Amino acid sequence: MVKVLKIAITGKGGSGKTTIAAHLAKIYATEGLNVLAVDSDPNLNLSEFFGYEGIPPISKMKGLANERSRLPSRFIRMKPYVKDIVDRYSRRVSRNLSLLVSGVVEKVGSGCLCPENALLRALFQEIILKRSETVIMDVGTSLEIMNQCTLKGINAVLAITEPNYGSVSVTRKLLSYSNQLGIKTYVVANKTRSRDDFQYISQKFDIFHTIPYSEEVQRSSMSRKPFVDNGKFYKSMSRLCEKLGRD
Numbered sequence: 224m225v226k227v228l229k230i231a232i233t234g235k236g237g238s239g240k241t242t243i244a245a246h247l248a249k250i251y252a253t254e255g256l257n258v259l260a261v262d263s264d265p266n267l268n269l270s271e272f273f274g275y276e277g278i279p280p281i282s283k284m285k286g287l288a289n290e291r292s293r294l295p296s297r298f299i300r301m302k303p304y305v306k307d308i309v310d311r312y313s314r315r316v317s318r319n320l321s322l323l324v325s326g327v328v329e330k331v332g333s334g335c336l337c338p339e340n341a342l343l344r345a346l347f348q349e350i351i352l353k354r355s356e357t358v359i360m361d362v363g364t365s366l367e368i369m370n371q372c373t374l375k376g377i378n379a380v381l382a383i384t385e386p387n388y389g390s391v392s393v394t395r396k397l398l399s400y401s402n403q404l405g406i407k408t409y410v411v412a413n414k415t416r417s418r419d420d421f422q423y424i425s426q427k428f429d430i431f432h433t434i435p436y437s438e439e440v441q442r443s444s445m446s447r448k449p450f451v452d453n454g455k456f457y458k459s460m461s462r463l464c465e466k467l468g469r470d
């Protein structure tokens with residue numbers, strides 16, 4: 224697999240977005256791809272997954288946002304300079320895996336034209352449309368942090384879905400939004416324990432991939448670097464990497 228992938232991971236709170244994003248990033252990096260893992264969830268737990276705590280997100284760097292996006296008048300520069308940001312602010316997790324904590328602008332979708340928002344949108348555009356590494360983005364429950372043009376540069380949005388009503392409802396909304404924009408969105412069923420769990424989701428959506436519930440994942444989530452590198456969860460994650468690389 225040599226393709227450069229740009230993948231955004233979304234779904235209801237607690238569905239497994241961060242766990243899946245972190246494992247995808249790690250597996251692709253282990254396979255030799257250059258990977259940028261981007262933490263764009265307001266909870267910022269992807270960075271914790273890689274053992275980091277308290278990295279200030281780009282979205283909170285008011286000084287940087289003002290310097291890049293504010294014009295001398297009260298206007299906002301819509302295309303601020305962002306080319307250097309990934310290299311300057313990302314952390315190296317391993318030889319070919321880096322982590323960028325972008326954060327997310329509050330009141331997404333409010334049409335806010337604040338300097339932080341302009342900076343973040345330009346940054347996402349740079350990461351998705353211009354840079355040449357594989358990108359795995361944990362975007363939380365909303366895709367609206369990216370503009371339509373950036374979203375179209377994404378190879379796949381993964382809608383992580385657990386076998387419960389709330390998770391299915393969120394996925395339904397996500398699919399309706401991404402279908403309107405013509406973005407390829409794949410439903411990934413996570414934490415299935417039985418055929419009934421699988422059917423509960425498959426009756427509602429076409430499932431691209433299924434990840435079984437794993438006690439090991441649950442247990443390892445209590446440790447500081449909660450990676451699992453064998454067993455049924457790992458096997459299923461490797462298979463997901465393979466399918467995404469092919470699609």
Ligand SMILES: Nc1ncnc2c1ncn2[C@@H]1O[C@H](COP(=O)(O)OP(=O)(O)OP(=O)(O)O)[C@@H](O)[C@H]1O
Nearest residue numbers: 236237238239240241242414435436437440441444
């Ligand atoms: N396949 C799985 N089997 C068992 N437990 C899982 C599985 N996937 C995720 N989990 C567990 O579910 C919990 C939530 O996972 P995670 O933090 O990845 O979800 P999230 O969608 O990122 O949540 P949030 O919206 O709070 O950021 C964690 O305890 C994690 O270990």
Ligand SMILES: [Mg+2]
Nearest residue numbers: 240241264268
């Ligand atoms: Mg998370």
